[in-house]
Every structure is written in structure tokens, then in C-alpha cells.
Amino acid sequence: MLPYFGIGIVLLLLFITFLFMRIYISCNIVYTVDEQFIIIRIHLSRLQVYKKVILLEEDIEREQTKQSSISHLFHSFRNKSKKFIQYLKQLSNSATILFHYVHVHRVKWHTNIGTGEASTTAVSTGSLWSLKGIITRMITGQSVLMCRPDIFVFPKYNQVTFQSTFDCMVSLNVGKAIVAIFRILKKTKIKKEVFT
Numbered sequence: 595m596l597p598y599f600g601i602g603i604v605l606l607l608l609f610i611t612f613l614f615m616r617i618y619i620s621c622n623i624v625y626t627v628d629e630q631f632i633i634i635r636i637h638l639s640r641l642q643v644y645k646k647v648i649l650l651e652e653d654i655e656r657e658q659t660k661q662s663s664i665s666h667l668f669h670s671f672r673n674k675s676k677k678f679i680q681y682l683k684q685l686s687n688s689a690t691i692l693f694h695y696v697h698v699h700r701v702k703w704h705t706n707i708g709t710g711e712a713s714t715t716a717v718s719t720g721s722l723w724s725l726k727g728i729i730t731r732m733i734t735g736q737s738v739l740m741c742r743p744d745i746f747v748f749p750k751y752n753q754v755t756f757q758s759t760f761d762c763m764v765s766l767n768v769g770k771a772i773v774a775i776f777r778i779l780k781k782t783k784i785k786k787e788v789f790t
Contacts (some may be wrong), residue, residue, distance in 0.1 A: 613769035615639055618699075623760035625650070625671055650674075671758060675725045693736035695770040698762070701734065701743040705758040708750030719749045737764070 618637040624630065630650035636643055705722055709715045726745050734743065766774075 613767075613772075615768050616765045617768060617771065618763060618765045620700075620763040621760070622762075623758075625756075625758040625760075627756065671756070672721065672725065675729065692766075692771075692774045693733075695766045695774050696737040697740050697765045698734055698737050699740050699765060700761060700763040701730065701741065701745070702761040703730070703743075703745050703759070704748070705746070706748045706750055706755055707757075708753035708755045710752075710754045712751045715749050715751050719747050722747045733762075 615638060618639075620635045620637075622633040632646075632648040632650065634644070634646045634648070636645075703726060705726075707715065707718050707722060709718060726747065730743055730745060
């Protein structure tokens with residue numbers, strides 16, 4: 595009887611320890627003419643438990659000029675950013691519950707843009723600043739910010755270029771994440787009961 599009791603105590607202590615551990619999620623996005631991809635990593639304390647590489651490469655015709663390729667890439671980037679904003683808005687009620695438990699440890703988002711013309715480069719730069727401001731506020735507005743976001747758009751007036759890199763790391767307590775998920779599920783269930 596005593597060995598089983600001891601095993602039960604050990605398992606209980608391990609479970610309690612697990613609940614107090616933190617999950618770290620990092621996201622790296624590279625969006626350039628040559629490559630477009632996302633890398634997502636999940637660590638439990640210092641142990642990596644998940645890694646996923648998502649390719650976003652666009653089919654850009656080889657015969658296209660560099661300027662038209664970059665213009666295509668910029669418009670694609672802007673459209674995907676707008677879709678991401680709409681997605682966050684749709685999830686805003688549920689995401690708000692979860693974001694309250696999220697600690698943001700690192701946000702770095704740098705973009706170089708140049709169309710070859712000063713006027714269009716300036717307009718594109720302003721458009722990117724607006725998109726970045728909206729997305730950054732939506733991500734960090736409800737969470738616990740542990741760092742200063744490093745957000746920049748570098749206009750390249752005499753170049754034809756588009757390069758954007760995003761690096762972010764967040765964490766949340768396992769126990770609080772479970773509580774948040776139950777709250778989201780409960781809220782979703784209530785909404786279904788109201789609207790059905």
C-alpha cells in the first residue's frame with residue numbers, strides 16, 4: 595500500500611510542478627524576394643518540444659523584372675497582413691482572455707522597402723507603419739509586455755527592395771493557459787446556446 599501512496603505523491607508533485615512551468619513560444623518570419631517562411635518553436639522551460647517550418651513562397655515568374663517582383667511581393671505582404679488583422683479581430687473576444695496570461699519577451703520587426711522612386715517609397719513606408727502599428731497594438735495591448743517592441747521601417751529611396759523579418763517570443767504559465775482555455779470554451783458554449 596505504501597509504495598502506491600508514494601508513487602501517487604510523486605505523480606501529484608510532478609503534476610503540480612508541470613502546472614507552474616512556463617511554455618515559451620517563438621515565431622520567426624522572413625519575407626523577402628528570395629524566401630518567405632515562418633518558423634514556430636515551442637519550449638517547455640528549456641526543452642524544445644515542437645518545431646514547425648511553414649513555407650510561404652510566392653510563385654514569381656522568372657522573366658519578371660526585379661521591380662515588378664518586389665511590387666508583387668509587397669502587395670502580397672500587405673494583403674496577408676490585412677487578412678491577419680481581420681483574423682485577430684474575429685478572435686478578439688477569445689484571444690483577449692488568453693492574452694491576459696501571456697508575457698511578451700521579445701518583439702522585433704524590421705522592414706526595408708524601396709520602389710526606386712521617392713514618392714511611392716514614402717507612401718509605401720507610411721502604409722507599412724500603419725499596418726505594423728495596428729498588428730503590434732492588437733498583440734501587445736492585452737498582454738504583459740516585458741520588453742520594448744523594436745519596430746522599424748527603413749525606406750530605401752534609391753533602391754528597389756523589400757525585406758521584412760519578424761521575431762517574437764511569448765510565454766505563459768501552463769496552469770493559467772489551461773484555465774484560459776476552459777474559459778474560452780465556456781464562453782463559446784454560452785454563445786452557441788444564445789444563438790442557436
